[in-house]
Amino acid sequence: MESSVLAFATDLLDEGADHFFGNLTDRAGVGGLTLASVYHEARDVFPHNPHRVVRYLEPGAAYFRPDPARWAGRRLRPTPSTAIGDRDPFAEASTEAQRRGLKLHAWTVFLHNDRLGFEHPDCAPANAFGDRHLTELCPANPEVRGYVRDLVAEHSRYGVDAIRAESLHFHGLRHGYHHERYFEQLGPVAEALLGLCFCDHCRSNAARLGVPADEVREVVRSEIRRRLGSEEAATEPATGATALDTIADGALAAYVDASAATVTSLAAEAAAVATAQGMRLTFMDAGGPGKGWLSGIDLPALSKVVHGIETLGYALEPARVREKVAAFAVHGVAPSTLAVILRPMSEDCDGPENLAAKIRALSELGVPEVEFYNYGLMRLSSMDRIGAALASI
Numbered sequence: 001m002e003s004s005v006l007a008f009a010t011d012l013l014d015e016g017a018d019h020f021f022g023n024l025t026d027r028a029g030v031g032g033l034t035l036a037s038v039y040h041e042a043r044d045v046f047p048h049n050p051h052r053v054v055r056y057l058e059p060g061a062a063y064f065r066p067d068p069a070r071w072a073g074r075r076l077r078p079t080p081s082t083a084i085g086d087r088d089p090f091a092e093a094s095t096e097a098q099r100r101g102l103k104l105h106a107w108t109v110f111l112h113n114d115r116l117g118f119e120h121p122d123c124a125p126a127n128a129f130g131d132r133h134l135t136e137l138c139p140a141n142p143e144v145r146g147y148v149r150d151l152v153a154e155h156s157r158y159g160v161d162a163i164r165a166e167s168l169h170f171h172g173l174r175h176g177y178h179h180e181r182y183f184e185q186l187g188p189v190a191e192a193l194l195g196l197c198f199c200d201h202c203r204s205n206a207a208r209l210g211v212p213a214d215e216v217r218e219v220v221r222s223e224i225r226r227r228l229g230s231e232e233a234a235t236e237p238a239t240g241a242t243a244l245d246t247i248a249d250g251a252l253a254a255y256v257d258a259s260a261a262t263v264t265s266l267a268a269e270a271a272a273v274a275t276a277q278g279m280r281l282t283f284m285d286a287g288g289p290g291k292g293w294l295s296g297i298d299l300p301a302l303s304k305v306v307h308g309i310e311t312l313g314y315a316l317e318p319a320r321v322r323e324k325v326a327a328f329a330v331h332g333v334a335p336s337t338l339a340v341i342l343r344p345m346s347e348d349c350d351g352p353e354n355l356a357a358k359i360r361a362l363s364e365l366g367v368p369e370v371e372f373y374n375y376g377l378m379r380l381s382s383m384d385r386i387g388a389a390l391a392s393i
Contacts, residue, residue: 001363003390004032005383006107006164006341007375008039009063009081009089014051017096020375025100027380029387032103034164034371035093037155038062038078040112041178047379058082060115064090066154076116076123076137076147078154094158103161110148110270111137112167112175125170125197128221133197136171139266139296140201140259152270156277163274164310164339164371166284169263170197170296187234190227192294193220197259206258216255256293263296268305280307282339288312288324289331300332310339310371314348318357325365335362339369344382344389352388359393 005028012020012035024030041059046052061081065088071077090106097104117124117134123141124132137144148168155163172195174180186194198220203213227233267283274281283306285297292299303309309328313321321342325335340362342348342355349355362370372378372386 001359001367001393002032002103002369003030003386004034004103004105004369004371005030005375005386006034006036006371006373008036008057009093010055010057010083011046011049011376012089012093013084013087014049017092021096021100021102023375023380023383024102027383027387028372029390030102030372032105032161033093033097034105034107035063035090037064037090037106037108038110038113038151039107040109040167041114044377046376049376058115060109060113060117064088064154064158067157070150070154074147074150075120076143078151079115090155090158094160098159104159105162105164106155106158106160107164107166108151108155109166110151110168111139111144112171113137114177116147125202126199127194127196128198128217128224130198133171133173133175133195135175135177138197138199138201139168139170140197140199140205140262142201145266145269148266148270149273152273152279152281153277156279160279162280162282162307163270164282164284165267165270165306168267168270168283169292170259170294171195172294184228185231185234187227187236189236190224190234193224195294196220196256202259202262205262206255209254209258209261211254211258212251213255213258216251220252256296257298259296260293260298260301264298264301264305267302271306274307282306282308282310284310286312289327289333299328303333303337308337308339308369309333310341310369313340313342313358313362316348316350316354318354318361321358322361322365325362325367335365335367338367339371340367341371341373343373343378344385345378346382349382349385352385352392355385355389356392359389363393 042057062078066078114135121132124134125138173191198217206213271281315321
């Protein structure tokens with residue numbers, strides 16, 4: 001089974017290559033590094049960083065040096081993080097990984113990009129009222145799709161084996177914007193409907209598939225207003241005598257299916273670019289089987305167009321990890337095409353035996369790749385857990 005640790009470029013820059021890679025090989029004993037190449041805004045605590053304990057990551061920043069010729073004249077382009085200065089962490093990581101016989105993967109956040117959403121609101125998803133979700137980019141937008149394809153191609157310069165494609169899909173209303181507030185109870189239906197994109201491109205895509213997109217938007221708009229208007233309506237289930245129910249199993253469902261087709265086609269384009277450049281592209285699916293329909297995630301369809309699916313195995317009990325991964329087969333995704341991320345920290349793991357049991361469960365199911373989250377966010381003792389667990393398999 002292949003193994004890797006996810007990490008930030010700032011971990012490499014702050015600790016230096018010898019110390020950073022020494023921890024990966026000597027303590028964790030993994031065979032690869034999965035380094036963030038574009039990442040979203042965050043504030044994190046770093047237990048073993050030599051220079052700081054709390055760090056803010058910039059919104060939508062790149063941790064490599066983009067090729068100026070590729071992005072000339074483009075509105076959507078990766079912007080290097082100020083944290084890297086004039087260095088190129090990916091070039092440094094590539095050199096060191098090759099020297100040490102490690103595989104290098106690129107952990108790339110594609111569409112959850114506050115920087116580009118705020119700079120180019122016309123490229124962000126729009127809800128039924130036309131309000132833009134500026135922390136995201138819409139996968140139906142042609143400029144966004146071009147940005148995704150070129151961003152994939154950029155990684156080939158660094159000898160990347162696989163791109164771990166995070167956020168290559170739509171997102172719901174609650175996606176962690178700072179000081180996000182909902183003082184009145186929205187209810188699950190209104191919240192779900194507020195997360196659907198009705199921008200011109202999404203409606204055009206749906207209309208080409210025979211979906212009455214404008215009608216769907218009007219009904220969704222009316223239903224949101226109704227549920228926002230009273231506490232009683234907010235807590236109503238999706239059934240009942242409302243205009244929404246007359247199309248819930250028809251046009252609205254078809255509209256969401258059209259969104260999934262948009263995501264699948266974008267993933268196919270991205271994977272085709274990766275293949276042409278000698279790389280793999282793995283679609284990161286955090287929710288698991290049956291969880292991503294409103295985000296446009298159709299796992300059986302995606303598994304046919306990308307090189308693999310990556311999911312989170314975040315649970316304390318090994319049986320729960322096994323159960324979640326086994327469920328992929330029920331939904332038409334073979335475990336042999338999966339990569340699974342485990343957390344060796346105390347919330348998910350009480351020791352190396354626990355972690356080893358999860359790895360064995362994955363191996364027995366035929367999962368070929370396991371990754372561990374996250375180098376800078378874990379204590380060094382958690383790195384030792386990885387090494388002990390892998391050595392015992």
